Amino acid sequence: MAVNNTQRPRGRVAGCLQAVLVPLIIIGIISAWNYFKDDESPSSSSSSSSSSSSSSDDKGGDSDGWKVGDCGGPDPDKGSDSYKKLDCDDSGATFKALKIMDGAILDDSIQCPAGTDIIIKVSISFGSSGGGGIPSSTVCGRNLSGDHPGDAGAGGGQLVKGDCIDSTAKEIPCASAGPDDYKVLDLVKTESECPAKTTDPLKLTLGIGRPYDVICGRKAA
Template identity: 60%
Template sequence: MVYPGSTPPPAPPRRRRGCLPALVILVVVLGLGYGASKLFGDSHGKSSSSASSSSFASHKSGEWKVGDCGGPDPDDAPNGYTAFDCGDSGATFKALDVQAASFLPDAIQCPAGTDLIIQVSVSYGSKKSSGGGIPTKTVCGRNLSATHPGDAGAGGGQLVKGDCITSTAKEVPCASAGSDAYTVLDLVKQQSQCPSGTTEPMRLTMAIGRPYDVICAAKK
């Protein structure tokens, strides 16, 4: 905006087509939060969230496909990632699935075994972006190492059948869960869809695009 009495800034130079390459970046969603209220119990509901952080990465071809691998970018430490051949020593994850992009993180449901969710965005410029851009794809990644927090019961990734949660719907590792933990039997839209054996149906607070609204749980 030009205020009264000020001198308008000079017009920016015209861009020549093709002089600014598109940079593809990835936003890695490492934490997911849930809010829940028991269908039978506290009418005010309870909520909890886990820690989250973001990283960024580029792909040489600009297109991520199932089976592609990536890892830390040595030129963009500490949060940068880039594409690698799967046999390269720098590769740390592989794409299990590639889905359409979404501005709503809860609208993405990756397959079982997903350790990290990656939002692919495109920005235009000569330097790497720190997180902006237009979402284009979502990559569901699995670690190449033997560490898989996204596996059922491991305590990380998206909530899936077989995970363990607290009374506030916070995911916890089943191996270290206390006596007050619950096991997830299913994730459904309505309580009537919960399987037999469900003793603690939890209705989640509203989230646009999420494919389920009720966690069907039972005492661990």
């Protein structure tokens, strides 16, 4: 039986393949990094509190970081519910940033300060797709007009200390509150944290991410 002495040992073949594959893998990683870096296309999504105090997930914002004092307004080029940064003296500016908070996937985990009329949820997406994205920040904005539904007691925006609610914990304007309605004295995690003047602490159902579980209330009238 003839023996073929030209066959290479398996170990040497594997070594050769490794020598070829390692630089190819490195080149592939570098190429992929450059592709995603060049194709990076930040975008934003927003959740805006309208004058009727409702909140909805919208698209909006621009790629630059927001700062307190920045102004913004609708961005019709990106959709009817989109927003972008604008100079405060721009005719299209409708709100000013009161506070910049961390981004969050859960809406209830963000609690903007009293006076917030609109909430812009800014997120960053990578690639040409404009949908979804990674939450990066939240803009708590105040209207530049005289319409301020987020003021304490005005009946709109997020629930804050000084607001009024009905017996179902729905926010209402304090000006129209009756004997069966309540004034919000504080928003806390446990009843024991409510202020002394609290007569009607309202324990809420579980809300994932919500910074409070109890509404400390007393009769509004």
